[in-house]
Amino acid sequence: MKSKVLVALFLAGGLSATAVAQQAQPAAGTAPGGRPAAGPPRATLPPPEPIEHITGNVYKIFGGGGNTLVVVQDKGVVLVDTKMPGNGQAILDEVRKVTDKPITTIISTHSHPDHTGSTDFIRERYPDVRIIMSEGTKAELAANPRGNPALLPTETYKDRLTIGEGANRIELYHTGTGHTGGDTFVVVPSAKLLFMGDVMAWNMAPFLPAGGAAAITEETEKLVATVKDIDIVVEGHGHVNDWAGLERLSRFNRALLTEARAAYDRGDAPGVAVAQLQKNPDFAPLLDTHIKKGLEYGNTPLARAHMNVNIAYSEFAGEQAGFGIANGAPLPATDKHKGSDPKDTAPPTPEMLAAAVAK
Numbered sequence: 001m002k003s004k005v006l007v008a009l010f011l012a013g014g015l016s017a018t019a020v021a022q023q024a025q026p027a028a029g030t031a032p033g034g035r036p037a038a039g040p041p042r043a044t045l046p047p048p049e050p051i052e053h054i055t056g057n058v059y060k061i062f063g064g065g066g067n068t069l070v071v072v073q074d075k076g077v078v079l080v081d082t083k084m085p086g087n088g089q090a091i092l093d094e095v096r097k098v099t100d101k102p103i104t105t106i107i108s109t110h111s112h113p114d115h116t117g118s119t120d121f122i123r124e125r126y127p128d129v130r131i132i133m134s135e136g137t138k139a140e141l142a143a144n145p146r147g148n149p150a151l152l153p154t155e156t157y158k159d160r161l162t163i164g165e166g167a168n169r170i171e172l173y174h175t176g177t178g179h180t181g182g183d184t185f186v187v188v189p190s191a192k193l194l195f196m197g198d199v200m201a202w203n204m205a206p207f208l209p210a211g212g213a214a215a216i217t218e219e220t221e222k223l224v225a226t227v228k229d230i231d232i233v234v235e236g237h238g239h240v241n242d243w244a245g246l247e248r249l250s251r252f253n254r255a256l257l258t259e260a261r262a263a264y265d266r267g268d269a270p271g272v273a274v275a276q277l278q279k280n281p282d283f284a285p286l287l288d289t290h291i292k293k294g295l296e297y298g299n300t301p302l303a304r305a306h307m308n309v310n311i312a313y314s315e316f317a318g319e320q321a322g323f324g325i326a327n328g329a330p331l332p333a334t335d336k337h338k339g340s341d342p343k344d345t346a347p348p349t350p351e352m353l354a355a356a357v358a359k
């Protein structure tokens with residue numbers, strides 16, 4: 001119950017004002033792309049960067065919210081995710097650098113505003129565009145009392161959907177609740193490429209506003225067991241990773257849950273579980289102590305691991321699964337009697353943000 005309320009708050013407010021304010025960048029009333037940003041005032045995110053070639057006919061645009069994947073097909077362009085509101089023109093400008101073809105399809109990996117925000121702008125320019133998402137993502141968008149009907153889909157699917165044929169084939173997978181209740185993974189078979197949405201972002205433990213530590217572990221393991229023949233893994237924010245990187249994250253999610261359970265049962269603080277994870281050199285990239293470039297919410301990968309162990313503790317205590325508060329908010333209630341060090345999950349300092357690293 002409590003988690004549902006928190007998730008609703010998260011969805012209603014987009015990324016929480018706390019989270020964005022903590023990025024402490026100059027305020028702006030208009031985001032790149034010319035449209036005023038919807039909702040409460042936000043600090044400026046890094047604007048969209050020039051389109052980057054990944055492989056073959058696949059590109060990505062970083063910044064302004066989540067990564068936008070651009071797949072140039074025979075008859076038009078498929079976009080996966082459309083950043084925060086106000087970035088529509090910037091997305092189109094970047095796409096025009098590589099093709100004159102129309103936008104034919106938008107796929108939304110999940111309901112958060114940094115992934116769906118500029119769909120309305122593109123829909124206005126291309127009224128026949130297909131907008132595809134999972135049933136769960138549609139339900140979350142439709143349940144948002146401040147939601148924008150122009151973000152809603154023209155088509156939904158439940159567990160799996162194939163779009164197009166041959167070199168134009170794209171496959172969508174929903175393998176469970178994790179980051180949100182409607183997470184979609186997008187496979188471009190011709191490029192051996194998988195786009196993750198926020199189940200993998202900034203190469204760190206995932207942010208868990210919805211499903212919780214146990215659910216996202218199962219969701220990610222099911223994905224790894226289901227999709228085949230992938231070389232390139234594009235994260236929802238930041239990095240282009242690879243299949244080995246995704247397998248490592250999946251192992252890490254499971255290890256975090258296992259170590260958290262053991263520490264919880266012993267009555268140890270969450271930090272003890274994190275210390276166990278730090279003993280495994282395979283996990284070092286996921287426990288890095290730098291702020292990652294373009295970070296919108298949260299802290300370092302190490303801090304995120306602490307947060308997720310705390311979330312696991314609250315699940316073990318039967319309090320809630322996942323939580324809807326971004327960084328800087330109080331830790332889940334369980335932490336009050338388990339004694340995690342507040343500095344482990346504190347907001348990043350300006351010095352840390354200034355020293356953000358790309359990898």
Ligand SMILES: [Zn+2]
Nearest residue numbers: 066112114198
């Ligand atoms: Zn995101």
Ligand SMILES: [Zn+2]
Nearest residue numbers: 110112179198
């Ligand atoms: Zn998200």
